[in-house]
Amino acid sequence: MNKLENIVIRAATIRDLKAIWGIEELSYSAPWPKETFFVDITFNADARYCVALVERKIAGFIGGWFKEDQLHIVNVATHPSFRRQGVAVRLVQFMMELASDLKMQSAFLEVRRSNTAAQRLYEDLGFSVTGIKPMYYPDNLEDGLTMTKVLERAHSGD
Ligand SMILES: CC(C)(COP(=O)(O)OP(=O)(O)OC[C@H]1O[C@@H](n2cnc3c(N)ncnc32)[C@H](O)[C@@H]1OP(=O)(O)O)[C@@H](O)C(=O)NCCC(=O)NCCS
Numbered sequence: 001m002n003k004l005e006n007i008v009i010r011a012a013t014i015r016d017l018k019a020i021w022g023i024e025e026l027s028y029s030a031p032w033p034k035e036t037f038f039v040d041i042t043f044n045a046d047a048r049y050c051v052a053l054v055e056r057k058i059a060g061f062i063g064g065w066f067k068e069d070q071l072h073i074v075n076v077a078t079h080p081s082f083r084r085q086g087v088a089v090r091l092v093q094f095m096m097e098l099a100s101d102l103k104m105q106s107a108f109l110e111v112r113r114s115n116t117a118a119q120r121l122y123e124d125l126g127f128s129v130t131g132i133k134p135m136y137y138p139d140n141l142e143d144g145l146t147m148t149k150v151l152e153r154a155h156s157g158d
Contacts, residue, residue, distance in 0.1 A: 003086035004054055009094045012049035012061060014041055019058040020051065027077035030139035037063075040074075050094055052078075052087045062091040064099070064107075071099035071151070073109040076118075088121055096125075100151045107151055110144040112137060122147045 012020065021034045040047045046067050052060040060078035064071050073095060078087045096107055110133060111118050119129075127147040136144030 001084045004082075006054060007059070007087060007090050008053040009050050009090060010053065012041060012051045014038070016049075016051050016058060016061070017041065020049070020061045023058070023061060023077050023079045024075070026080055030137070032075070047074075048095075048098065050091060052091050054082060054087070060087040060091055062088075062095050064095045066099065066102060066104060069103070069105040071095065071104045071107040073107060089125065092121070092125055096149070096151060100153060103153075104151055106148055108146055108148040110136060110146055113143045113145055119145065119147070122149075125149065 017034065017037055020037055021031075024031045024037070037049075040063060041049050044065070046065045047063060048066060049061060049063045051058045052062075058079070059082035061076070062073065063075040064073050066072075073092065076088055076091055078091075099107055107127070108130070109122065109127070111122065127149040129145050130148040131146035133144040133146060135141040
């Protein structure tokens, strides 16, 4: 499918909660409760969420925790009607650029062993498998793979 050229990424606000959670529900067998997003977006000082807009419609979102010198990507999902058009790539790239600007050294995430689509996305972006978390996902006791990427510095010389 053709890649979209008119994707706009912006910081999420609590007003985006309904759309974010709608995508979450369509995307996961064990979606996070809406309250988890509410708490993360509202109260977690380490968390940043972004949404991808296509013609002002929310097509996807990403959440990351910025702790010490690492970006932990905790969630990324694209609405089913916008998949394979480059939305998730743009979201992950945006988050990594933000992390580089904040002088984070690396980015990592967990992904289900069976989620080869997401693994392919992260591999395309330079992540590689650096660990296995046995039975990480409580709903079906599936293993999680940890994938990590060392980030490029945004500005040379500092
Ligand atoms: C995984 C997910 C976020 C990808 O979103 P997306 O916007 O469709 O991804 P992109 O269009 O940016 O795809 C980028 C690359 O990822 C890989 N990819 C994405 N979906 C894929 C699929 N279904 N099968 C194989 N590779 C896939 C491809 O390499 C793709 O590049 P290509 O289309 O040029 O071949 C989306 O399928 C989704 O929301 N899934 C459910 C939630 C989820 O699994 N999130 C990740 C949790 S770790």
